[in-house]
Amino acid sequence: MSGNRTFTMIKPVAVKNGHIGHILNKITDAGFRIVAMKMTKLCVTRAKAFYGVHNDKPFFEDLVKFMTSGPIVAAILEKENAVEDYRKLIGATNPEKAEEGTIRKEFAISMQENAVHGSDSDENAEMESNFFFSFDERYNQDGFEELG
Ligand code: UDP
Numbered sequence: 001m002s003g004n005r006t007f008t009m010i011k012p013v014a015v016k017n018g019h020i021g022h023i024l025n026k027i028t029d030a031g032f033r034i035v036a037m038k039m040t041k042l043c044v045t046r047a048k049a050f051y052g053v054h055n056d057k058p059f060f061e062d063l064v065k066f067m068t069s070g071p072i073v074a075a076i077l078e079k080e081n082a083v084e085d086y087r088k089l090i091g092a093t094n095p096e097k098a099e100e101g102t103i104r105k106e107f108a109i110s111m112q113e114n115a116v117h118g119s120d121s122d123e124n125a126e127m128e129s130n131f132f133f134s135f136d137e138r139y140n141q142d143g144f145e146e147l148g
């Protein structure tokens with residue numbers, strides 16, 4: 001993925017509250033190109049796998065319950081320095097600590113219901129993208145499918 005792609009999810013509460021369009025606007029206004037995108041729903045098994053790194057945390061079971069409570073929007077985003085720049089755009093995990101103008105500051109309800117996910121490294125961006133998208137669901141800047 002060579003540092004220019006990241007993975008995001010718009011979480012169930014933000015979908016439910018009608019924020020898909022607002023959040024996508026902030027993403028594209030910040031210069032990210034959408035490589036792949038789908039609306040889908042996580043089952044418990046897949047939510048546990050996606051957040052596997054947190055399986056020993058006290059918030060894990062609640063997080064899985066929340067993430068399976070409704071549809072999410074998953075997307076692969078492209079921009080130079082994508083992982084770091086997207087983490088800046090979404091803001092801190094705790095929305096009370098998120099900076100003005102960030103997606104979480106504007107749309108998060110709580111630490112758990114914090115509107116969006118953003119990958120924390122290039123390696124995880126690639127793993128998380130592969131978790132949701134096959135290569136024929138990804139499009140390059142000319143609108144052609146990526147080669148697998
Ligand atoms: N989370 C939570 N309680 C916490 C910490 C995290 O419910 O005390 C949830 C929250 O939805 C967060 C997700 O677990 O986005 C993953 O946590 P992580 O520390 O990886 O935060 P992120 O990378 O999403 O900022």
Ligand code: MG
Pocket residue numbers: 118120
């Ligand atoms: Mg994280």
